Structures are given as structure tokens and as C-alpha cells.
Amino acid sequence: MIIPVVIAGGSGTRLWPLSRRLYPKQFIPLIDNTTMLQNTISMVNGLACKPPIIVCNQAHRFIVAEQLRQQCIEPDAIILEPISRNTAPAIALAALHAVNNTDDLLLVLPADHLIKNAAKFCEIIQSVTKYAKQGKLITFGIVPNKAETGYGYIKQGKKVTQNIFNIESFIEKPNLTLAKKFLASGKYLWNSGIFLMQASSYLAELAKYQPDILACCTQAMRGAYADLDFLRLDVTAFCKCPQDSIDYAVMEHTNNALVAPMDLSWQDIGSWSSIWEVSDKDKTNNAVCGKVLLEDTKNSYIYAQNKLIATVGVDNMIIIETADAILVMHKDKDQQVKNIVNKLQNNK
Ligand code: GDD
Ligand code: MG
Secondary structure (H helix, E strand, O other), rough: OEEEEEOOOOOOOHOOOOOOOEHHHHOOOOOOOHHHHHHHHOOOOOOOOOOOOEEEEHHHHHHHHHHHHHHHOOOOEEEEEEEOHHHHHHHHHHHHHOOOOOOEEEEEEEEEEEEEOOOHHHHHHHHHHHHHOOOOOEEEEEEEEEEEEOOOEEEEEEEEEEEEEEEEEEEOOOOHHHHHHHHHHOOOEEEEEEEEOHHHHHHHHHHHHHHHHHHHHHHHOOOOOEOEEEEOHHHHHOOOOOOOOOHHHHOOOOOOOEEEOOOEEEHHHHHHHHHHOOOOEEEEEOOOEEOEEEEEEOOOOOEEEOOOEEEEEEEEEEEOOOOEEEEEEEEHHHHHHHHHHHHHHOOO
């Protein structure tokens, strides 16, 4: 059976001021009434799954427990990280927790994606389980439509069968020149960040390419203990773990992976413009939330939490109002919100 593993320990800084350190984006209802975490879990309703494993920061443990409870989900484990070490260690913790269930497959799900057709998503996952059971690391690829530098790029190799291909190369977050070249070649897919694999296959690749990460995570899990619904790690061991994402740590090196293209509407909800992209728009391409009055305004995203926002002669802007902060920015500059968050943290 499949065990969903939701990695929900990111900080979501590019969605400031709504996403905050103590309450990051994955725990907020950004697109509809359910939070990104809840959406992620319900995406696999169409698959025969065991209870999920959630890996998150310990500061968010009660938020996670409460959001699961709201959906009547009894998790297999909520693994708490004392600090963020990125996704390679987070997935290693889940794999170490599940490694004795040899017949199970881990379905690694980032908690910041929006997939509109969950039924089709489940079909695609189901169609490639055979390869994951043979020990392959399966990634899911999206046909790119722009030279996005925030994603991994997978060069599709020879076809294995109808819906699964070898991987010729995997390049995580290329620079713009490379991203443009990859897009123009038509030979690359974006890495969706979703993976299907046996726990033991992932741990074997870690042992090969990142033995330090594996050693620290093994130590951290050996000293782990249950506390209410939570699994707390050996903090000293985990804090020694090198930081890295699965993409740089494993996917760029392994020759044991395959890619399954996913022909469906997929979006990483990482920035305000990505929320604008997936939202319903008016005749002049504006998406709004809350009390908003627009005059001669186009291509903009406007979010009012408490006050009325009125705009005149505005184009391609993002305006976000929350109880204690207002963000006004050009839509093309939305990656730079990170710099504001850094400035705020440095001023503390
Ligand atoms: N538990 C845990 N611990 N989760 C983490 C940590 C951590 O230290 N760091 C990140 N995550 C979670 C985030 O909450 C998110 O759900 C997921 O892991 C992916 O992290 P991001 O930081 O959002 O990664 P990314 O978007 O820059 O890049 C990844 O996703 C892209 C597609 O969305 C990569 O896999 C890219 O290759 C991929 O294209
Ligand atoms: Mg992301």
C-alpha cells in the first residue's frame, strides 16, 4: 500500500505578510476554505493509502494535529524537526520510520502544490507503482510553459513504457540562461517535487551519495520518542545533519530514477503571482479577495483582510493587506519578498 508522506516544514517566506514563521503558508487556506496541508492530504483520497506521515517543524505541531483532526485523519506519525534541514533529511526521517514495512511505497507530497484534477493525479500514481516496487525512484514531470528558475528540470530519456521514461539528467534550479535553453529544446520536464519510492530505495541512494545525512537521521530516529501524537527526534543528532534538498542531494546524482510525465494542471503555490495565476479573474484579469474596489485596474492580485482596498490606474500589481502589514509590489518582482523578510529578521 501507499503511505503518503507530507513534507510540511518549509517557511513560505515569499508569501509574506500572510505566511509567517509561526504560521507558514502550508497551514493557511490560500485557495479555498481548506489549508494547503489539508488539500494535500485530500489529493490522495482516490488511492488505497495507509495513514499519512507528516514531517514538520516542532513549532507547528499543534497546528498540524488540529488540521488533521478537522479532517478526521489519524496520522501514522507526525515527525517533529527541531530545526529545518531541508527535504533530503525530512524524507529520510519518514523513510527510516517506514523502512520495516517492506511492501509499502512512500508517496512524498510537498504541502505547497495545487493539483486541480485529483482523480487523474491518483490514476497517474497508480499506473507507475509497479516500477517503484521494483526499487526505482519515480519522479513526476510537468511540461514547462516558461523559463522558471525555481524548479528542477528533468531531461527525458528513453521510453520505458507508455507513461514512464528514463532520466537523462536532472538539474535543480538552473540559472535563467539554462532554463531558457531547456524550455526551447522541448526535451525537459519540470520536477514536480512529488516522488514515489520504497523507503529502502531512498535510503540506499542516500547511503551512496549522502552518507552523512543518512547517519545523522538514523541517529536522530534511534533516539526518537513518542510524545502524545508526535515523534520527537534526538535533537543533538538531528542538528548535526547537513542541510540539503532531495533534488540536489539525491536526484542530481542517482541513476536509479524514472520520470512519469503528469499531464494535468499543477502549480507550486510559492509566490503571490502563483496565487494570482490559479485564481478566478475578472474581465481585466484581476483576482481579488476581501473588500476591494477597482477602477481602471488590470492584471493585479489584491487581498484585503481587514480594510477596504481601492485602486485606480493600477496594472500588474500585488497588494496584500493584513492586520499588521501591507505589501505593495510589482507582480514581476514577487520573488524579492524574501529580501523584505530577511530585512525584518535582521532588524530584530
Ligand atoms: N519537513 C520539512 N523540513 N519540510 C520541508 C523542509 C524541511 O526542512 N524544507 C522544505 N520543506 C517542504 C516545504 O514545506 C514544501 O512543502 C516542500 O518541502 C518543498 O520545499 P520548497 O522549499 O517549496 O521547494 P521548492 O519549491 O523550492 O523546490 C522543490 O519543488 C519544486 C516544485 O514545486 C524541488 O523539488 C524542485 O525540484 C521542484 O521543481
Ligand atoms: Mg515549493
